[in-house]
Amino acid sequence: MKNKTLWSLLAAAAVVVVFAGVLAHHYIADRPSAPPTTISAAAPPAINGNVLPQPRTLTPAVLVDDDGNPFVNADFAGHWSLVYFGYTYCPDVCPLALVELASVKKSLAERMPDVAVEYYLVSVDPARDTPERLHAYVTYFDRGFHGLTGSLPDLTRFATETGSLFLIPEGQETTNYLISHSTNVTVLDPDGKLAAVITPPHEPATVAADFAKIVASRD
């Protein structure tokens, strides 16, 4: 065999060996040695929405509650939180949602009286929803409901991190604008972390049942 041919063959073989080595490394050596840690070894419960396999920590922010006081992430801890993004100028969707949540609250109080749950309307309309306005609005649906507002960047981040969107129209001339928004019921766990998102529609019996599944999966 001529030298040139031999060297070509060797070079080709070297390429193949290197390539095989890269593939082997990628598929075999990179396998994790242990599965990632999760809260529960079982799969998350199936609900109308999504239960996160790992609860997600939210970026710290200082919001404002409906008494006008600062509200920090730590204020979500110690109880489960059901959060709804909406606004007081919303004539149909938000009143309906809060009526439904009031019904959920009654149902859960009977069904699981030892589980502490708080309910929050988080405003997607900080320009018009003052704490005072929020207070009058949420307490109308249930005396124990809370309202939260804050800066637009903080509210936007809170929504985004929990899988919700809202769209404030630009260049409005009047104060009668409408805001399109996600209508999820967002569930934060007693550590104040995002645990689940319950998607619409929100039949109170279904929401209560889904919430019970989420709580049970933590036991």
Add this chain to the structure above:
Amino acid sequence: MARTAFATLLLALSCTASAVDAPKLVDPWIRATPPQVPTGAAYVTIQGGDAADKLTGAKTNVAAKVEIHTTKQQDGVMHMMPMDSLAIPAHSAVKLAPGGEHLMLIGLKRGLTPGETVTITLQFEHAGAVDVAFPVLDARASEPEHPGDHMNNH
């Protein structure tokens, strides 16, 4: 005597004519407004008459304007949009209900309290202007009972 009779006949005929063609408005109600909320929602079931019609607008004394609105879930967001008109097919019921189509009362001049009745004039393309009495019902029920329901149960 003849004139009165003739006038009565004409009136009776006109009533009959509109009763056949005009949509019927069933179970109208307005959600009582929470404190300080200047927008309201009115609901009703519109039953189409013998001829197809369209709801093209509405007005009321208690609000600066009334718009027909629809809500639609799309891409994870609930959109609330005004509609130019709402088709009322013949012999079909179109239900304006929470979470769907509704009459949005914009710029309410005052809060609406349970127990009062508000007149909204609905404008139809063919049937013309129709005055409807909307009772204001407690918001804390997604599909509140109408006053008539109690009477029927006794």
